[in-house]
Amino acid sequence: GAVVSQHPSRVICKSGTSVKIECRSLDFQATTMFWYRQFPKQSLMLMATSNEGSKATYEQGVEKDKFLINHASLTLSTLTVTSAHPEDSSFYICSAIRGLTGYEQYFGPGTRLTVT
Amino acid sequence: GIQVEQSPPDLILQEGANSTLRCNFSDSVNNLQWFHQNPWGQLINLFYIPSGTKQNGRLSATTVATERYSLLYISSSQTTDSGVYFCAVGTGDMRFGAGTRLTVKP
Numbered sequence: 229g230a231v232v233s234q235h236p237s238r239v240i241c242k243s244g245t246s247v248k249i250e251c252r253s254l255d256f257q258a259t260t261m262f263w264y265r266q267f268p269k270q271s272l273m274l275m276a277t278s279n280e281g282s283k284a285t286y287e288q289g290v291e292k293d294k295f296l297i298n299h300a301s302l303t304l305s306t307l308t309v310t311s312a313h314p315e316d317s318s319f320y321i322c323s324a325i326r327g328l329t330g331y332e333q334y335f336g337p338g339t340r341l342t343v344t
Numbered sequence: 345g346i347q348v349e350q351s352p353p354d355l356i357l358q359e360g361a362n363s364t365l366r367c368n369f370s371d372s373v374n375n376l377q378w379f380h381q382n383p384w385g386q387l388i389n390l391f392y393i394p395s396g397t398k399q400n401g402r403l404s405a406t407t408v409a410t411e412r413y414s415l416l417y418i419s420s421s422q423t424t425d426s427g428v429y430f431c432a433v434g435t436g437d438m439r440f441g442a443g444t445r446l447t448v449k450p
Contacts, residue, residue, distance in 0.1 A: 260436060266385075271430065271440045287437075319385055323438075331375035331435045332392040338385040 231256065232324050234336035241312055242344055249307045249339045251322030257302035258324035262333070263295075266319040278305040278322075312343040346371045350431055350441035357421050357448050365416040365444045367431030374435045376407050378416050381428045381443075390416070390429075421448045 235250045251261055259280045264272040276297055277285040284297035294316075296308040309316055321338040325331055347370040357363055369376070378390040391398050391405040393414065398405055402421075407414040418425055426448045432438040 262437065271442045272387075272432075274437050274439070277437055321385070321387065325436065331394075332377065332389070333375075333432075333438060334389065335379070335387040340385070 231326060231334045232322065232336040234320075234322055234339050236339060237337060238340040238342075240342045240344060243313055244311055246308055246310045247312055247341060249309075249320055249322075249341075251305045251307070251324075251336055253303045253324045253326075256324075256326050258305075258326075259302060260325065261299060261305040262323045263297065263305075263307050264321045264323065264335075266321060266338075268319075272321060275307075309341065312341070314343045317341055317343045346373070346433060346439050348431060348433055348439050348441040350429075350444050352444060353442065354445045355447070357446065359421060359423060359448055359450050361421050361448075362417070362419045363421060363446070365418070365429055365431075365446075367414040367416070367441055369412050369414075369431075369433050372409065372412070373433040375438070376414050376431065376433045377438070378405055378414070379430045379432065380425075381430060383427065387430070418446075421446075423448045423450055 233252045241247050261278040263275045266272045275290045278297045278299040280299045286292045299305040323333045323335040349368045351366045379387040393405045393407045395409040402419045404417045428443045430443045432440045
């Protein structure tokens, strides 16, 4: 069964508004979670690493003030897209390392964001 | 950073055929995973295989870490195998290849 969940699965918002996406690890604790973005027919690109109790680490070119990440507990990380624009429309996927077999990562089902 | 290349980019098979997907990576890795992305976008873990060989039903994978490549074998393909197959490497901040888009025709 799923080990990482995301909510919502899809969201439509108007330009200029903010959207929060939740990522939860189910039945295990994740001190680190990861956020990826995938544009249509493209691969996944890492956006940021979310660390419980500390600031997130962002990949080069990702605006930290636009994509706010909060990892307030060992099972929950949130990504908030602030002042969304149509070009932010994408598929956002989170992941976590379960730790049972080393570094194997499990991915959430993704959130499809459409900004109108 | 580490580069991940997958081949072929597209593959069309007739149901029942076998196929081999390849993943080359530019540096030594502690983690390599193969995923199948279903039509709804969910990444399905196929193999966690930093080295060696594993098999799961009709699928098997081999990673030769010293030569920096991994292979995913699909035997007796079915239409439900269609989708995009990704190889990804890294401990934590994973780097993904561009994927192989597989279409299995009935």
